[in-house]
Amino acid sequence: MRYKITIEYDGTNILGWQRQLDGPSVQEYLENAVLSLVPHSSSSRIEVQGAGRTDAGVHALAQVAHFDLEREIEDWKLRDAINFHLRDQNAPVVVTLVEAVSSDFNARFSAKGRGYIYRILNRRAPSALEKNRVWWVPVELNITKMQEAAKHLLGYHDFSSFRAAACQAKSPLKTLDKIEIYQQGEEIIFEVEAKSFLHHQVRNIVGTLKLVGDGHLQPSDIKKILEAKDRKVAGPTAPASGLYLSKVWY
């Protein structure tokens, strides 16, 4: 039986999605939890495959993953059982939904698209309640200019200027389907969607658009930066704390 799970996590104190030798990861917490449901002799490891990797400090509202179990368990019972074993590990990870799926479903390769949210807290005072949940930017940002700049990024482009050096994608060519920027109270929210993203692509886009917002760049500079196909000409990578994997669709 193959199961699709939807996962929420607080990335603050973990090394990211992928299992690592030197610290806790979402994958490890989940694999340990699912393994606790399996008779000991039958398996020494369950593989939980995610729709996408997230870096250390990045959060998820709705990451998706899949795994196989020999036992057939009702969806809600499986969700509650995994959450029990996650809490047992004191993991900052929760399964919000379990769905039985056909064996050809693959969380990563079947995904039609992914959505991220990025939150900037734009006020003079830092945050007490949303620390590690936002990027605190104390200087006032011009949303209209950031919106104008963002239009240059929509569609099919070579995103080399917004790609991490460590990116393992075969090609820097990606299609950005959506980038919306709006005010919500004292926060500025970025919503982005694409079939898939390059490593650090969202954080590099936000870090560069912030330079438009604070006046260091003009909206039209974003077009030049894109055309330069050179990571060095774009802005810095925005902090992980503001980024949320918000949805994956199939």
Place this chain on the structure above:
Amino acid sequence: MRYKITIEYDGTNILGWQRQLDGPSVQEYLENAVLSLVPHSSSSRIEVQGAGRTDAGVHALAQVAHFDLEREIEDWKLRDAINFHLRDQNAPVVVTLVEAVSSDFNARFSAKGRGYIYRILNRRAPSALEKNRVWWVPVELNITKMQEAAKHLLGYHDFSSFRAAACQAKSPLKTLDKIEIYQQGEEIIFEVEAKSFLHHQVRNIVGTLKLVGDGHLQPSDIKKILEAKDRKVAGPTAPASGLYLSKVWY
């Protein structure tokens, strides 16, 4: 010079508003921060007086307090300086606003009213991202019934049934000016307002209304509980983690 400050804090790891001998409090963090701005010989303690005490684990979006300084400092400079010294203490406390006020302003006694927000996360899965920020209630709550029940609490009543044993108020008679309950995503939000509250009044109200929401009580039972004037007949105190002091007005 008297200054009025508006304060945001994460109550999770502090003992509450009031200075205590056995652990950190919002008042102590603030008094230490303000004292850092004063020449050493002139004072050994600055008193920061809050509009109301909050218990351990209770948060604030906009607590208000006042203190006196001999120096006159521009509002924004004072805010940034206090926040600098709060961060220095790694305090989960931030000053969002500083206003110079006349010397007869008193954060506690001049207050015309106080508002609280209570957040229940109402879903089967616990929260990874909002842990310590909500009360997680996994059983489905009926909002309409809780709204109907809440109407009995509006207005001037003897709130003895919702009053903590340790409450120091002279009288259990209070006027509840507002109690609104609504859904927001997976959360149920309670908004309450009054000139002042008894100790644990909001948490005892929410803890009792939750018993209406899950079917243990009928809306009309709330009227009987109120009339009994007996803490033992009402429901349990809702956890501190869901409560936010959200405004104080003058």
